[in-house]
Amino acid sequence: MEWFKNIYEWLLSLFWSTELDITLLGLQNAGKTSLLKAICGSDFTPDSIPTVGFAMKRVKVGRVTLKCWDLGGQPRFRSMWERYCRGVNAVVFILDSADPSTFDTAKTELHSLLEKESMEGIPLLVLGNKNDIADAIPVDKVIQTLGLKEITDREVSCYSISVKEANNLSAVLKWLIANRKT
Template sequence: MSGFFRRIYEYLLSLFWLTEMDITMIGLQNAGKTSLLRVLAGGEFTIDSIPTVGFNMKRVQKGHVTLKCWDLGGQPRFRSMWERYCRGVNAIVFIVDSADTESLPIAQEELHNLLQKPILDGIPLLVLGNKSDLPDKIGVDDLIEAMNLKDITNREVSCYAISAKEETNLDAVLNWLIARAKK
């Protein structure tokens, strides 16, 4: 097949097979949401990311799936926006700083308050313990317990330890998200 016809073929294929998903990334301030999104979108990790005011949106392309990722600010004044941006999405990604154990009770409370909203029932939840490269981080089992994830029964729930800085487990995160596109 010549290059011209291959491009036409791939374009036509994309019309029928390209899937776009909406993903909302939330969590307390300084959990690493923006850094994670930057790395997932093919950018570089930067240590001095400024706090997100309101939200960012980036598209992440993986195969025939485009993830439209909304990264929402985690400061207390932005948490009331979370519900609005979580409505009708393919998945909610809740990011936690796994090395900041003092903030875990607040993160758990905010997550459970959000998930009580009936309009969000059934939306899959992926909890990510970011900063797994730091020495004082907690593991996945401790994170599941600290976030009380076993009590969440009205949706599919998964939990991974990741490092946006070291790019640890990011393929698993993308594969988990893309698998939700087929449902």
């Protein structure tokens, strides 16, 4: 019977599979690469090497393949963000919710990007990462801090997560699949 199930799944994937382009953004050390590794099934490692430029990985989730662009968050790479957001199904913006020194810059960079004409209508998922740290701000403060209620021209959601503890990662995947721009 197992072979029948495998053939059935394979046939379904031929006719009913989807590929979504997703861009992961945020300032340096927010957890973008760690999130991508976690989505791919790897264990958390605290000594991740910062992304230089960009990296791309494909992740299969059921009948959906996520093509994820992980973009560097250092100031010299932020001018590239728009280029890798054009035509994507969703943008994921990750904030280190335990580092208040980055909040103003994160808000400025996010709103500057969303003002670009090429970004029109692309759904946005904001993740307040590192909720396992005692000083991390809760999701309602992430919404307030980044001015997410000011963004009215697209679907916007915000979750509090911890990549390290794998908190809320399944909700992230469900959101990406359900709220993508088609």
